[in-house]
Amino acid sequence: MRLRWPAGPGYLVAEVLAPVLLHASPGGPEIAEADIRTQFGSARVLAVVRQRGGWFGVSVPERSNGTLACLPNSGRLLLYRVRDRLVASLSTRRLELLRAGRPVLRTTVAVGRAADPTPLGRFAVTDRLIIRGATHYGYGALALSGHQPNIPQGWGGGDRLAIHGTDDPASIGLAASQGCVRAGDAAVRALIADVPLGTPVFVRP
Structure with a gap:
């Protein structure tokens, strides 16, 4: 049918x-x-x-x-x-959540470093994950449908692209990640609470 x-x-x-x-x-x-x-x-x-x-x-x-x-x-x-979409700008290192075309959240993020760039394109939110205990991912993550193109040798966390928190808040605003988009835990908490599964994510230069 x-x-x-x-x-x-x-x-x-x-x-x-x-x-x-x-x-x-x-x-x-x-x-x-x-x-x-x-x-x-x-x-x-x-x-x-x-x-x-x-x-x-x-x-x-x-x-x-x-x-x-x-x-x-x-x-x-x-x-x-x-109604939602997420837009990440690598040049300005900003992440914006828009709902029905209106911005409802803007935050500064860390993006991939030169050796491990955050891939451009359209992706989608597949999971909203709250991570218990102290980890590199902070409060949690929005797992995305995309993949990190360059995984450092010895990295055991898989190649899935994500928007996640961090245990290194000083890195926010820098090109410092291994390909994912890092945000502060307050922003990640709001995104996990509000963003529906399937929401499109646009990563732009």
């Missing part, structure tokens, strides 16, 4: 209600199965970037940066829209 796209403003997302196959292209080879939960246990909500016939192009961590996965519009999905 093909679902109607919800009308109105905002960005289309698709929550996975039953496991669904991801394809390299509409009707093309299967590349992975999207379950109802992410690897971190969140509801699986996919940001829809393109629509072609009965197929959606979605931003997922199973694909490389800038490459979409495709899945058919079906009753295995719950379609709705989110």
